[in-house]
Amino acid sequence: GPARHVTARVAPIGPRLVLALVEDRTRERRIEEVRRDFVANVSHELKTPVGAIRLLAEAVHDAADDPEAVQRFADRMLTESDRLTHLVQQVIELSRLQGDEPVESPDPLDIEHIIGVAIDTSSIDADAKAIQVVAETEPGLAVLGSEEQVTAAVANLVANAVAYSEPSSKVLVRARSVEGFVEISVVDQGIGIPSDEIDRIFERFYRVDPARHRSTGGTGLGLSIVKHVAATHGGDVRVWSVEGQGSTFTLSLPQHQHRTLDEAPPAPVD
Numbered sequence: 001g002p003a004r005h006v007t008a009r010v011a012p013i014g015p016r017l018v019l020a021l022v023e024d025r026t027r028e029r030r031i032e033e034v035r036r037d038f039v040a041n042v043s044h045e046l047k048t049p050v051g052a053i054r055l056l057a058e059a060v061h062d063a064a065d066d067p068e069a070v071q072r073f074a075d076r077m078l079t080e081s082d083r084l085t086h087l088v089q090q091v092i093e094l095s096r097l098q099g100d101e102p103v104e105s106p107d108p109l110d111i112e113h114i115i116g117v118a119i120d121t122s123s124i125d126a127d128a129k130a131i132q133v134v135a136e137t138e139p140g141l142a143v144l145g146s147e148e149q150v151t152a153a154v155a156n157l158v159a160n161a162v163a164y165s166e167p168s169s170k171v172l173v174r175a176r177s178v179e180g181f182v183e184i185s186v187v188d189q190g191i192g193i194p195s196d197e198i199d200r201i202f203e204r205f206y207r208v209d210p211a212r213h214r215s216t217g218g219t220g221l222g223l224s225i226v227k228h229v230a231a232t233h234g235g236d237v238r239v240w241s242v243e244g245q246g247s248t249f250t251l252s253l254p255q256h257q258h259r260t261l262d263e264a265p266p267a268p269v270d
C-alpha cells in the first residue's frame with residue numbers, strides 16, 4: 001500500500017534529506033502559488049484601464065456631435081492607454097527578473113550617467129509639480145551589471161520620490177562609495193510611509209492606501225522591480241521613512257573598481 005512505499009523511500013535517505021525534500025516541495029508549492037497570484041493580479045489590474053478605455057470609446061461614439069466632449073474623452077483615453085502601456089512594460093520587466101539570476105555578461109556602468117538618465121525620465125512629472133531633482137554623486141563610481149535594469153531601478157525610485165511629494169519640494173539623488181558598495185540614495189520630503197506598512201511596500205501590486213494617491217496612476221510594481229534588480233546584482237535596497245516628512249530609499253550595489261592598467265595603484269591606507 002502507499003504507507004509501505006513511503007517508508008521504503010524515507011528510511012534509507014535519513015531524516016535530514018527528508019526534511020530537505022519536504023522543504024523543497026514546500027518551496028515549489030510556494031513558487032507556484034506566487035505565480036498563480038501574480039497572473040490573477042495582473043489580469044485584475046489590466047481590467048481597470050481596459051474597462052475605462054471601453055467606456056470612453058462608447059462615450060466618444062455617443063458624443064459625436066459635441067466636439068468639446070469628444071476632445072475630453074479622447075484625452076482621457078490617451079491617459080488610460082498610457083497607464084496600460086506602463087503596466088504592461090512593468091509586468092514584462094518583472095517577469096524577466098523573477099528568477100533573480102545574476103546578470104549574464106554584465107557591463108561596467110557609470111553611475112553618474114545612469115542617475116542622469118533616471119532623472120531625465122521623470123523630468124516631465126517633476127517639472128509639472130515644480131519639483132527640483134538634484135544629483136550629488138562622487139565621481140568615478142561604477143558597478144557591474146545590466147544598464148537597462150539598473151537604470152530602471154533608479155528611475156523607479158526617482159519617479160516615486162516625485163510622485164509622492166508635494167509640489168515645489170526637493171528630491172536629492174546621492175551616490176557614494178561605502179565599504180565596497182555603491183550606495184544610491186533617493187531622498188524626498190514627501191508624504192512618507194506609515195511604519196506599519198513599510199514592510200509590505202516591496203511586495204508586488206502593494207500600494208499604501210491606493211485611494212490616497214489614485215492620481216499618481218502607479219501600478220504597485222515599481223519597488224518589486226527595484227528589489228529584484230538589487231537581487232540580480234548582488235545588492236539590496238533599504239528604506240527609511242517618517243510619515244509626513246519624507247522617505248529615503250537606498251539601493252546598494254557591489255562597487256566595480258575600473259582602474260585601467262596605466263593608472264597608479266591606490267596609495268596605501270594606514
Ligand code: ADP
Nearest residue numbers: 160161164192201207208218219220221222223
Ligand atoms: P507604485 O506604482 O504604486 O508607486 P511601487 O511598488 O513603486 O508602486 O510603490 C509601492 C507603494 O509604496 C506606493 O504605492 C506608495 O504607497 C509607497 N511608496 C513608494 N515610494 C514612496 C515614496 N518615495 N514616498 C512615499 N510612499 C512611497
